[in-house]
Amino acid sequence: MSPARTIRIVIVDDHHMFRTGVRAELMGLAERAPFQLEVVGEAGAVESAVSTIKEQRPDVVLLDVHLPGGDGHGGADVIRGCAGVESERGGAVRFLALSVSDAAEDVIAVIRAGARGYVTKTISAEELLTAIERVADGDAVFSPRLAGFVLDAFGAAAGEVAEIDEELDRLSAREREVMRLIARGYQYKEVAKELFISVKTVETHVSSVLRKLQLSSRHELTAWAMGRRLL
Missing domain, CATH: 3.40.50.2300 (Response regulator)
Structure with missing residues (x-):
């Protein structure tokens, strides 16, 4: 052996x-x-x-x-x-x-x-x-x-590492979770229930996400997320 x-x-x-x-x-x-x-x-x-x-x-x-x-x-x-x-x-x-x-x-x-x-x-x-x-x-x-x-x-397949979107880097892990749910069409109350946080906290995260990504509405956020295959 x-x-x-x-x-x-x-x-x-x-x-x-x-x-x-x-x-x-x-x-x-x-x-x-x-x-x-x-x-x-x-x-x-x-x-x-x-x-x-x-x-x-x-x-x-x-x-x-x-x-x-x-x-x-x-x-x-x-x-x-x-x-x-x-x-x-x-x-x-x-x-x-x-x-x-x-x-x-x-x-x-x-x-x-x-x-x-x-x-x-x-x-x-x-x-x-x-x-x-x-x-x-x-x-x-x-x-x-x-x-x-x-x-x-x-944004990679399993086992691969792709170049990270610099805009995505700006978001915290929680902001990323909220962003994905909002972009999928969830209402604030539904996001709060899904993540076990308050509606007020959801609103705060959404405002922060829009500000960091320089977007003005959830419709723009959905388009942004779709373009990066995050939905």
Whole structure:
């Protein structure tokens, strides 16, 4: 039997205890994994992360999206700072965002920068181990609650990442939900019931969406959404 392959990873997070916990959880499952896992480095800030990744050339980087240093864009700065860096075995270093945040702007920023996946910190150790393997193999991996949002935001087919509409970037995750329902013809009361929010909150979100997109009516909003295949 040929020996199991080794996947080398770097863990990047600004909380030392979290990095220690992730390492311990993953290594605790190592004996049952279909591959050997080697943690070759850790970092807690943009600059140290870029340095560690360039030095260790791992297969996969577990990357938090909020990090001190750089240009203030956290994990996205790390990915851009490592552009062109190849893993020890050849091929690009792949990044898997691991964050407590499921905010639209965070997901979009790191995927646009080049991350292959995005999972939240509610993920189990077993699921994270599987995600690492899939990303190492070149797959795109997202937490279930983010998958549909990612495909909508990028206007892409499964497994593909398309250029993001800059106008869509301006909307929060909740504004995106309200926008899609209003564009489909839902009344404010129906949107409120669907999203479990008040009618007043719906009105506030609609006003914000129209302002950000520089539209003047729900009819224009419907046309805008149809043009981007968001309905």
